[in-house]
Amino acid sequence: QVQLQESGPGLVKPSETLSLTCTVSGGSISSYYWSWIRQPPGKGLEWIGYIYYSGSTNYNPSLKSRVTISVDTSKNQFSLKLSSVTAADTAVYYCARLPGGYDILTGQPLDYYMDVWGKGTTVTVSS
Amino acid sequence: SSELTQDPAVSVALGQTVRITCQGDSLRSYYASWYQQKPGQAPVLVIYGKNNRPSGIPDRFSGSSSGNTASLTITGAQAEDEADYYCNSRDSSGNHLAFGGGTKLTVL
Numbered sequence: 001q002v003q004l005q006e007s008g009p010g011l012v013k014p015s016e017t018l019s020l021t022c023t024v025s026g027g028s029i030s031s032y033y034w035s036w037i038r039q040p041p042g043k044g045l046e047w048i049g050y051i052y053y054s055g056s057t058n059y060n061p062s063l064k065s066r067v068t069i070s071v072d073t074s075k076n077q078f079s080l081k082l083s084s085v086t087a088a089d090t091a092v093y094y095c096a097r098l099p100g101g102y103d104i105l106t107g108q109p110l111d112y113y114m115d116v117w118g119k120g121t122t123v124t125v126s127s
Numbered sequence: 128s129s130e131l132t133q134d135p136a137v138s139v140a141l142g143q144t145v146r147i148t149c150q151g152d153s154l155r156s157y158y159a160s161w162y163q164q165k166p167g168q169a170p171v172l173v174i175y176g177k178n179n180r181p182s183g184i185p186d187r188f189s190g191s192s193s194g195n196t197a198s199l200t201i202t203g204a205q206a207e208d209e210a211d212y213y214c215n216s217r218d219s220s221g222n223h224l225a226f227g228g229g230t231k232l233t234v235l
Binding site: 050058108113117 | 171176215217224
């Protein structure tokens with residue numbers, strides 16, 4: 001079955017850019033939406049954004065100015081960049097799949113649930 | 128603050144039924160999905176759509192919705208159901224994804 005694996009540096013300095021990659025195995029990245037979610041220590045889940053395999057994106061308005069999500073279909077990977085990080089960006093970062101398909105009328109996912117998640121990777125922002 | 132509101136904590140006696148709720152304006156138009164998260168683990172989808180369970184999720188988990196409130200019901204709660212539960216759906220604009228703040232379920 002499809003599995004997701006996050007990878008990237010576990011420590012990032014304040015003001016620098018956090019970069020993570022999610023590798024999709026056991027299935028194709030095509031025809032799905034893919035999302036990043038994070039969870040600060042002891043807190044709840046926060047949606048960061050999603051990308052369609054074709055490259056169209058949608059970001060959390062509260063993070064939009066700092067977030068870029070991209071996709072590399074040749075590598076079956078998608079990536080997250082979060083710029084100008086602070087200690088508030090310290091969290092476990094998850095990647096996940098939205099299986100709901102593409103709504104041709106709105107250009108958005110048909111459904112907003114996530115059926116496959118990676119195990120998560122901890123990113124600490126500290127000097 | 129989250130656009131989807133959940134009670135921070137709920138408890139249930141072993142074997143009894145518990146309902147975990149999620150409130151938000153977007154739920155009048157869109158279904159909620161529900162995730163179970165145990166300490167140190169990634170969330171697991173337990174309910175999606177009107178009332179659908181992914182393969183492997185016990186049938187004691189069910190979902191429902193009325194007005195601006197979605198509910199996750201566990202009928203006959205087991206010790207292994209003790210976890211954090213999160214709802215998710217669209218935000219009030221309908222254009223972005225949102226999570227509830229989470230409910231910590233304790234099985235007594």
